[in-house]
Amino acid sequence: MPKILYHRKAAVNIAAFLWNNIFQKIQKESELDMSRCCQNTVETDTSETLCPLCRQSGKGVKLITLKSLLKPSSLAKLQPKLNYSFCSTSHCDVVYYSELNTFRMQDLKVPVFQKDDGSEVPVCYCFGLSRASLISEAKANAIDFIREQVRENRCGCEVNNPQGACCLGNVSHVVQQLGMK
Ligand SMILES: [Zn+2]
Structure with a gap:
């Protein structure tokens, strides 16, 4: 070559x-x-995560939250392969929804802070702080108290709070409304 x-x-x-x-x-x-x-x-x-009742966009929630907070008869209807979202609209009866099924307030073991303005409804589910207890003088430093619990890794919002996430934002809101801080 x-x-x-x-x-x-x-x-x-x-x-x-x-x-x-x-x-x-x-x-x-x-x-x-x-x-x-x-x-x-x-x-x-967000078009796929709209609440079927109020048509507002919800937030994805872990299955463990539903497993922890649904009443036994409602838990028996859970479809674990579906993705569930939490509806936080105050006037909407739907708490959790997926492509195929929904769970309403009556399906939960606890009242839902965003949908029930009763004074005994928990604001902080993990440490049992209701609206009423936040009003009391002794709980005026509730935010500092909860921050301390978060720091010490004692919170269990995933299994206690229907929204499946930290309650601190809700507590701050209620405290602000009460004019405490
Ligand atoms: Zn809704």
Whole structure:
């Protein structure tokens, strides 16, 4: 084989090798981008998480919260493979909903802070602070008290609070309304 042809063949092989590598890299990166893009779409797409009754957007809630707080007869209707959301609309009777079924206030063992303005309804479920107890002078530093419990990792909002998340925002709101801080 003439030397110049040999070199040309080697150059073509190297070019093909490089191109394949670059092409594969581009392909992998675009696949990654697509998966990120799809995840973002799911996370920001609120149309699928609208409460079927009030049509407001709800927040995803873990299954353990429903398992902890549904009454036995309602728990028997839970479909663990579905994704459930929490509806926080005060005038809406639906507490949890999914594509196929909903659970209403009567399905829960506890009253729901956002939907029941009774004085004995818990604001902080873990440590039993109701609206009434927040009014009492002794609980005026409730926010500091709860912050301390959070710091010490004593909170169990996932299994105690129907919203499945920290109550601190609710406590702050009630305390502000009471003009205590
Ligand atoms: Zn609702």
